[in-house]
Amino acid sequence: DRIRGVEVDSFACELARLSLTLADVPYGNSWRIDNKDMFEPGVLRRAARECTVLLANPPYESFGPADKARYRRLGEPVTAITKAVEMLKRTLSHLPPGGVFGVVVPQGVLHDKESTSIREFLVNDCELSEVSSFADNLFEQADHEVAILLGRRRATAARPVSLRYRRV
Secondary structure (H helix, E strand, C coil), rough: CCCCCEEEEHHHHHHHHHHHHHHHHHHCCCCEEEEEECCCCCHHHHHHHHHCCEEECCCCCCCCCCHHHHHHHHHHCCCEHHHHHHHHHEEEEEEECCCCCEEEEEHHHHHHHHHHHHHHHHHHHHHEEEEECCCCCCCCCCCEEEEEEEEEEEECCCCCCCEEEECC
């Protein structure tokens, strides 16, 4: 009841269910993994509001013109250039107070102009505990430099936290 999954590929949904079943034997197949397009209206917002743990490795590519037109017609236009930034915009602000997150993102999120609002949200409304940057050869089939962000949506007013940053 604490973890939700959203994946457009039905085969990937089934693999996720099987992997979770093997990893968490006593609880069986009790996870909700929805076979949906996460950028359709309300999908990410509802999922984020219902979870206390957000784990994500969103797609890194940019939205094409057809994608932008489709989501505009559906009633929730995209506001970011890349899918990873759009996913962060649609989830982090809807996590319940105290909800934790671990997201794999392109390193551009740490410094590009498109991600400014995400970084501001992380500083003002979250307790970011770790940022790990990885070289571009981390994934066999991709040439992206990635970062992993670990943190928690603040439940109370800001308080001092320690942030661990490392380059691997």
